[in-house]
Amino acid sequence: QVQLVESGGGLVQAGGSLRLSCAASGRTFSSYHMGWFRQAPGKEREFVGAISWSGGSTYYADSVKGRFTISRDNAKNTAHLQMNSLKPEDTAVYYCAAGGRGAIRTVVSGYNLWGQGTQVTVSS
Numbered sequence: 001q002v003q004l005v006e007s008g009g010g011l012v013q014a015g016g017s018l019r020l021s022c023a024a025s026g027r028t029f030s031s032y033h034m035g036w037f038r039q040a041p042g043k044e045r046e047f048v049g050a051i052s053w054s055g056g057s058t059y060y061a062d063s064v065k066g067r068f069t070i071s072r073d074n075a076k077n078t079a080h081l082q083m084n085s086l087k088p089e090d091t092a093v094y095y096c097a098a099g100g101r102g103a104i105r106t107v108v109s110g111y112n113l114w115g116q117g118t119q120v121t122v123s124s
Contacts, residue, residue: 001026001028001113002024002025002026002028002029002032002098002113003024003025003026003113004022004023004024004096004097004098004113004114004115005022005023005024005025005115005116006020006021006022006094006095006096006115006116006117006118007020007021007023007118008020008021008118009093009094009118009119009120010119010120010121011121011122011123012086012120012121012122012123013122013123014086014087014088014122014123014124015085015086016086016122017082017083017084017085017086018083018086018120019080019081019082019083020036020080020081020083020094020096020118020120021078021079021080022034022036022078022079022080022081022096022115023077023078024077024078024079024098025077026077029074029077029098030053030054030074031053031100031101032053032098032099032100032101032113033050033051033052033053033098033099033100033101033104033105034050034051034053034070034072034079034096034097034098034099035047035048035049035050035051035096035097035098035099035104035105035106035110035111036048036049036050036068036070036079036081036094036095036096036097037094037095037097037108037111038090038092038093038094038095038120039092039093039095039117040091040092040093043092045095045108046061047061047106047107047108048060048061048064048068048081048094049061049064049068049070049081050070050099050104050105050106051070051071051072051079052104053101055071055072055074057104058070059104059106061106063089064083064090067083067084067085067086068081068082068083068084069081069082069084070082079096081094081096083120086120086122087122088122088123088124089122090120090122091120091121091122092119092120093117093118093119093120094117094118094119094120095114095115095116095117096114096115097111097113097114097115098111098112098113098114099111099112099113100112
């Protein structure tokens with residue numbers, strides 16, 4: 001089973017960039033689609049983006065399209081979320097998640113393995 005640990009969060013000014021990483025333990029990382037979600041205080045967890053198990057396909061929420069990029073390195077068991085042109089409304093706890101092969105899901109229930117989350121705060 002894969003265990004996930006996020007890192008790279010922090011405080012950044014609006015317009016800045018951050019790169020989140022998701023390190024996975026276990027030998028089956030490449031078997032999973034990887035998703036990124038975020039949850040702001042008082043709000044539900046929402047889909048940010050996802051990448052297929054092979055890295056060949058990516059999907060993004062409209063709110064981050066053109067600003068965020070997801071990548072993965074199956075040889076290093078890592079996934080990344082590059083966030084550019086950050087806005088105050090991007091402030092949230094960000095989670096990486098692993099879901100099985102098949103159709104990539106954009107909902108929380110589509111993923112059964114989750115990291116602990118990393119805080120991203122964007123100041124105006």
